[in-house]
Amino acid sequence: MTKPEDARKAAEALLALGMTREQAKFLPPSEEEMAQLLDSEAAQALDPTRKAQIMDAIANDPETFSRWMNAVDMAKTLQVGNFAENVSFETSSERPTTLVSRIGQFLAEHVRAVMATGGAGVAVAFAVVLMLPVGMDSQVSRLYDDFGGQWAAQPQKLDVIRSGKTQQQAALSIPDQRLKEGVEAGLAMLGEDFRITQLNQSSVTDTSSLETELSESLFALGQIAAISHFKCFLGAEKDYYSASWALIQDLAPAIKAGSDETSKALAKTLDRKGSAETQVCRIGKQVVARVSR
């Protein structure tokens, strides 16, 4: 972009910000809520209504925005919260106490969220993030970050529509439900422009009965499948396929150890031969097909 274009864009942005300024009463965040917002994992526990109020205050109240920028500056300087090298930053002796209290707090928020929304879906989505194995979530995130750069150039509002059923969808099995949660988490990371329109809309099944390692692996595989679904459709770099395939192979042992129908079907696909691209696209297609039934 040339310099005059930069200046024009900045001018237009500033003009828009000035014109959309709102004079209203805000409910600014406490110090702890501000700290919570700086840590995407802790932010998951924020009540959605409260989070919207805080975002409103940051966006429209100069004083709250000033506090937010101070906090961002601090987090960047000290490499904490979302700026930490390893997001699971807390390793010191206070971990047990705070973890317990965080989980307690999380559950309290969780119950309120369920009551507020009238369903278990929100609760499951929050729990899923909390349960992700250390390291795996950051690996998946890195995959998105490393290979998401060119996505801005891709068609907006891309819908990959399957010729699916329109009648009432059958309930998914528990392992398939867990895969679907992963796919949904992956789509959330991609942003609202990327959707799979035929995702199964049947009532949510509780996946907590799954064995932990299998549950985590299915969830991570679902996330990879979501990005791969679009990457394979639109074309991707070789590095993407090799990195994805390496990650999938790390998940394979837990999946192959599963005795349910989903695990067996996935294990069978994982054993098939082919290039990294073929393998990744094949498994991605299979996962999306399973959760779109």
Add this chain to the structure above:
Amino acid sequence: MKENDSGLVWSEIVFAPEFMAAINKLAERRFGQGALAEEAGTYVIEYLSRDDWEKCKSFQGKSQIKTFLYTLSNNALEEFSRKRFGRPRPPTWLQELGDMWIKLWRSLCLERQPLPTLVDRYTQRDFREPQAVEQAARVIKARIPTCGQSNRDTELADDIDRLSDAQQAEQAHCDSEQPEFENPFYAELLMMVKAVCNEDVANHDFHQEAANQMDTRVSAQQQNLESLRTALQLNDQEKIMLRMIFVEGLSKSATSKALGLPAHQAGRMVNEALDRISHAIQKCGIEIDGLLGMA
């Protein structure tokens, strides 16, 4: 040792070498290396331990404990600076430009720190573009000719602190030599946009003559500007991102990180918002280059 209901021993956490090192780092970043930073570090400890660790005890376990303590420490440094250097209010236009501007104004005009040091501080690890900081400093100096030339002795800070808010606001108003506008909302807004975006900004840009010219341009475009105001629709997240990037000068990836988004997401969302803004500006028949005198 004092514990709160959660069993946390705050003195142990705060006096741990790792935390003390972080406090020193924050203090040095804010005040540079030396006695002032040491004094600020000591103030942070005093602030946190005040009233039997009252502020720390407000912790409810919703966030990472260290992130919470660092946020409190940041507030303590702000309080220290106000006590040490007084708390005259920055002019309204500067407050509206955002936190980076207020901090820069404080460092430049009150603490009288040299610009190269400030550029280094605000651009560490590619957090901001050096040009953004230099440009901001240029605008501040252009609009506030007395910046850094105050005869106030820092030792008199306590006296300044006792001044009423009204007195300080009046002082800031005088310092900033605010021109008068007939169309205060649009003319002031456009003047600010011009000041931020035009690298050739000079003192005369802020004189009454320039204000009159801006008033004339606004009058000619008043209806278009009104329709633009109605047409523009930005959600809270877009406003925050645009402000972080175009006002505070943060990189898009740092903005994404701060908001807990994938690295590319802020850029994509901001580009979409900019396209919408640009489209609305064109649709409302506004020639922005001409309006701002940037052509």
